[in-house]
Amino acid sequence: MNNNTLLPLLVFSTTIITAVVCIILLLSFRSRNAGKNEGDLNNTLLIFCGLIVFNWSYGLMYLYRFNILTDLNPFVNCSYLLVQVILYRYAYIITRLPREKNFPPAHYLFPSVVFLITLIWSIFIPDREKLYSTLFTAISDSNYPIYHIWINSRYWLRIVFGIIYTVLAIRRIRRYRHEVANFSADSKHNLSGWLLLSVLLTLPMLILPLGIPLFDPRSLISSVFFILPAGLIITQMVALCYFTIMNHYVIIDEIPAENDGSGELPTRQEIPLDKKDFETYISTQKPYLDPRVKITDLCDALSSNRTYLSAFINREYAMNFNHYMNNLRLREAKNLHIDNVYSAKDKEEIALQAGFGSLRSYFRTRKEMDTDKADR
Amino acid sequence: MNTCFLLISWLPIVVAILCLIFTGLGLTDTREQQARRIMVSAIYYYLIIGGSFTSWLFYLWWPQAYVAAVPLCYFCMSFSTVFLYRLVCELTLKHFPETHYILPVSLTLVMSVWATTVPFDVKLNIVQNLGEHHSAYPLFSFFFTSILITQTVFNTIYAILSVRNFRLFQKEVSPNIKPSVLTWLKIVLSLICTSVLVPVIALIIGKNTGGILQVSLSIILFSFVCLLLTINILKGNYPRQPVRKIRNPEENSVNIPIKKHQRRINPKSRIDKEELLVFKNTLNIYFREKKPYRNPRLKMEDVAGEMGYTRNRFSALVNQASKVNFNTLVNSWRLKELARIEKTPENRSLSRAQQVKMAGFGSYDSYLRAEREIDLSKTRKKKKIESGKEGHTLTGMQHEQ
Numbered sequence: 001m002n003n004n005t006l007l008p009l010l011v012f013s014t015t016i017i018t019a020v021v022c023i024i025l026l027l028s029f030r031s032r033n034a035g036k037n038e039g040d041l042n043n044t045l046l047i048f049c050g051l052i053v054f055n056w057s058y059g060l061m062y063l064y065r066f067n068i069l070t071d072l073n074p075f076v077n078c079s080y081l082l083v084q085v086i087l088y089r090y091a092y093i094i095t096r097l098p099r100e101k102n103f104p105p106a107h108y109l110f111p112s113v114v115f116l117i118t119l120i121w122s123i124f125i126p127d128r129e130k131l132y133s134t135l136f137t138a139i140s141d142s143n144y145p146i147y148h149i150w151i152n153s154r155y156w157l158r159i160v161f162g163i164i165y166t167v168l169a170i171r172r173i174r175r176y177r178h179e180v181a182n183f184s185a186d187s188k189h190n191l192s193g194w195l196l197l198s199v200l201l202t203l204p205m206l207i208l209p210l211g212i213p214l215f216d217p218r219s220l221i222s223s224v225f226f227i228l229p230a231g232l233i234i235t236q237m238v239a240l241c242y243f244t245i246m247n248h249y250v251i252i253d254e255i256p257a258e259n260d261g262s263g264e265l266p267t268r269q270e271i272p273l274d275k276k277d278f279e280t281y282i283s284t285q286k287p288y289l290d291p292r293v294k295i296t297d298l299c300d301a302l303s304s305n306r307t308y309l310s311a312f313i314n315r316e317y318a319m320n321f322n323h324y325m326n327n328l329r330l331r332e333a334k335n336l337h338i339d340n341v342y343s344a345k346d347k348e349e350i351a352l353q354a355g356f357g358s359l360r361s362y363f364r365t366r367k368e369m370d371t372d373k374a375d376r
Numbered sequence: 377m378n379t380c381f382l383l384i385s386w387l388p389i390v391v392a393i394l395c396l397i398f399t400g401l402g403l404t405d406t407r408e409q410q411a412r413r414i415m416v417s418a419i420y421y422y423l424i425i426g427g428s429f430t431s432w433l434f435y436l437w438w439p440q441a442y443v444a445a446v447p448l449c450y451f452c453m454s455f456s457t458v459f460l461y462r463l464v465c466e467l468t469l470k471h472f473p474e475t476h477y478i479l480p481v482s483l484t485l486v487m488s489v490w491a492t493t494v495p496f497d498v499k500l501n502i503v504q505n506l507g508e509h510h511s512a513y514p515l516f517s518f519f520f521t522s523i524l525i526t527q528t529v530f531n532t533i534y535a536i537l538s539v540r541n542f543r544l545f546q547k548e549v550s551p552n553i554k555p556s557v558l559t560w561l562k563i564v565l566s567l568i569c570t571s572v573l574v575p576v577i578a579l580i581i582g583k584n585t586g587g588i589l590q591v592s593l594s595i596i597l598f599s600f601v602c603l604l605l606t607i608n609i610l611k612g613n614y615p616r617q618p619v620r621k622i623r624n625p626e627e628n629s630v631n632i633p634i635k636k637h638q639r640r641i642n643p644k645s646r647i648d649k650e651e652l653l654v655f656k657n658t659l660n661i662y663f664r665e666k667k668p669y670r671n672p673r674l675k676m677e678d679v680a681g682e683m684g685y686t687r688n689r690f691s692a693l694v695n696q697a698s699k700v701n702f703n704t705l706v707n708s709w710r711l712k713e714l715a716r717i718e719k720t721p722e723n724r725s726l727s728r729a730q731q732v733k734m735a736g737f738g739s740y741d742s743y744l745r746a747e748r749e750i751d752l753s754k755t756r757k758k759k760k761i762e763s764g765k766e767g768h769t770l771t772g773m774q775h776e777q
Contacts, residue, residue, distance in 0.1 A: 006382075010386060014386070017386075017387060017394075021390075021394045024607075025398070025606075028607045028611075029607075032611065238394070238397055241398075242401050245610065246401075246610070285699050289695030289699070289700070290695055290696055291692060336701070336703055338745075348407070349675065349676055352676070353695075353701040353702050353703055354701065358407065359407075
């Protein structure tokens with residue numbers, strides 16, 4: 001075995017092993033993340049990793065067992081597109097706002113149509129032609145040129161799908177980042193940077209489907225450049241898997257934590273909130289001391305709802321819920337610092353006592369507040 | 377040597393690297409000391425497992441690289457169980473003496489120094505001939521090819537030590553911990569004990585066929601062990617440090633419900649009402665009996681440790697149970713203690729500053745600030761009740777006092 005075959009073998013197998021390890025981890029943590037949204041996310045990522053296993057196994061067969069590829073064309077054409085839809089679905093579940101409908105099944109329509117067309121068409125094509133269309137991109141030697149173009153269009157469709165769904169996902173994440181600041185003051189888990197990064201990784205990965213129709217697929221797969229898309233997909237899977245199993249996200253949900261699973265939204269009238277009452281509640285109950293406080297946790301006590309309360313804080317204090325809670329935490333931390341006995345304590349203890357999830361969150365918030373002050 | 381065997385040999389390297397990445401991510405996420413120690417030990421173990429199988433790949437596919445890195449390969453291939461033993465010690469709450477590194481490091485050093493005195497071609501020749509001794513360097517050849525023997529000896533000793541630790545741990549604390557913790561540890565140790573037998577079989581069968589059999593079996597065992605360790609370490613599915621019991625001199629014993637707290641709970645996970653109630657009662661008993669607030673330098677970590685919680689978890693529980701932070705809670709107990717001191721006839725001769733210090737305040741200023749803060753909260757609460765609205769408890773615990 002020479003280096004030309006050794007390298008793609010190791011690259012393909014590494015990606016497949018990573019996807020399988022991610023599947024094992026996701027299955028192991030399934031019972032822990034048993035909530036509706038958590039379960040949905042887990043399942044979506046399982047499908048995503050499953051599709052990666054299939055696509056990259058297909059690549060491995062392309063190099064070593066290409067005689068069995070002919071029957072897989074419909075599945076490959078579909079899964080190339082489906083992988084992008086599933087990634088978008090993952091981002092959709094995290095960024096879904098209350099009362100927003102579930103992931104529209106219409107997104108599966110196009111991959112399904114592609115699957116059916118390829119399946120039916122392939123019945124009438126001889127195996128030798130199917131194999132040619134799969135292995136070579138040059139149209140000149142094909143006896144079925146339209147079928148050949150259809151099979152090889154999967155690379156271009158993959159690029160188009162990749163770009164469209166990445167743009168859609170980025171738009172959702174941007175809107176979510178704005179909304180989550182009005183919902184949760186969990187300064188650690190509100191960050192959706194990892195999700196944005198994972199989605200953005202799709203774009204450089206598109207050089208693979210772009211390269212295949214332009215160059216000879218075999219020489220491209222055997223080259224060192226092939227390590228780049230493999231490295232990116234591995235990074236993407238590891239990041240998504242870790243943050244999913246460790247619950248590093250906040251889903252905007254109208255139902256307070258205690259009522260999770262009841263399925264019914266609390267219906268409250270919008271009783272005007274008195275600023276004095278609100279501040280009395282904040283100073284006596286100190287909800288900001290809970291590092292994972294959400295706006296819905298305050299709704300019961302204040303007889304209000306999420307939308308109204310959020311608008312109230314924005315109007316009265318000219319800042320979002322997250323900002324407001326962090327301001328209170330910083331004030332609490334400052335008071336703890338002033339105290340002679342506690343000033344000697346390490347910063348982390350003070351940060352935790354003030355309601356920050358970690359010392360890092362404390363420093364980040366302080367920096368943000370300082371920047372805000374300087375801007376003003 | 378076929379493609380399939382290469383792929384199988386590649387599997388544990390990738391699995392070990394992935395486990396290392398996942399555990400590394402977990403390490404950046406936690407501040408809990410015990411969890412960090414366990415994760416660091418696991419990372420060392422994955423490194424050495426990855427190194428061990430990389431050495432094997434080098435041996436088969438790239439002998440020059442194997443010869444160039446022979447001390448490192450020797451270390452990884454022979455002493456992986458020492459690192460596993462360290463991890464088992466952490467998991468079974470036992471101390472791991474650093475002296476266990478002396479022999480592996482010494483043998484590796486001997487190999488490094490000795491290997492420099494032997495020509496590269498001689499070493500390459502030994503590897504290419506699958507361990508056949510070189511006539512000009514018989515002693516070195518023996519040492520150079522002794523990996524299988526060293527591995528067998530070390531694996532056997534450290535597997536026995538690991539099992540012994542586990543059995544001791546079972547006897548000491550098993551009634552207080554979840555059975556699932558013991559189950560997965562038991563599976564890991566069973567796999568390790570099986571792995572001990574693998575080089576023995578290889579020694580019996582012979583180096584050529586036995587080596588391949590050894591690697592194939594080891595690949596499956598170690599990949600599974602690495603995954604099992606990663607899943608359970610990330611889940612926090614291991615016993616917590618033992619919890620000290622709080623004794624009530626009047627009622628013989630008032631124990632913190634150890635069973636509830638001994639499992640590691642994600643400090644960021646939601647807290648249910650039942651847990652809050654248990655926590656409130658336990659903390660009240662602890663403060664009433666032990667009076668930790670009398671110590672002006674009391675740290676949250678001390679109380680958290682006494683009660684068997686991590687600092688983060690304890691802080692979250694205090695904040696949610698009492699609606700004040702630990703600092704304010706301790707000060708409220710100190711104020712109550714001060715009121716009791718004032719009423720005691722023998723303390724009446726003491727100055728106010730002395731009484732304040734006796735109650736646990738670090739300074740008179742601290743006392744004034746605490747009093748001001750608590751008075752302010754009480755006034756707010758009173759106003760709220762007077763205004764006819766439902767009053768919110770300043771601190772549930774203060775009322776229970």
